[in-house]
Amino acid sequence: MNNVKNLNKWANAHTYLSLDLVRIALGVFLFMKGISFITNIQYLQDLISPIDKIGGGMFLIHYIAPAHMVGGIMIAFGLLTRWAIIAQLPILIGAIIVNFMGEMHSQNLLLAILILGICVFFLFYGSGKHSADYYFKMQQ
Structure with missing residues (x-):
């Protein structure tokens, strides 16, 4: 828990608007990719067909699109960014x-x-100062 607090303190001290714009762009991209997968299920099935032999193809179809949509919204707003x-x-x-x-x-x-690579960066960096997480933390 102290590691997360230390990472948040470092990120809030070194926050830049450009990094927040990259986080928002990442969230919008993932959301649009989720919409793309929902509107074209056959494309998603074709993408996962090489690993569908292992099993769980229907689970993957029902996990990928909603995870991209919900995760994209959460990342764009900076709400529970690391979990998303x-x-x-x-x-x-x-x-x-x-x-x-x-x-x-x-x-x-x-x-x-x-x-x-961008996701791994934000996994360590967090949501930054211009985010819903920071706003809710300051409301306490």
Whole structure:
């Protein structure tokens, strides 16, 4: 618990508006990706088909899109950002693995690696000073 408090103190002391804009853009991107998956379920099924042989394909379909939508909203507003990013990590790692198991799409692979890197950064950095977490903390 002290580690999280220390990370929050460091992040609030080193907060920049540009980092908050990157966090908001990440949240909007994930939300739009979730909308894209819901409106085109067949595309999502085609994406996870290489790992569907293992099992749990229907579970993945029902986890990926809502996790992106809800997590994207939470990340954009800075509400429980670390928890929302923890929910995104298995999806992003799976996106990287799918590129190696199935047909290689270098653009999708680079995008997944970039988003994973940004998510790992915000997992440690937190939501920052311009967020709902900071606002609610100051209301106590």
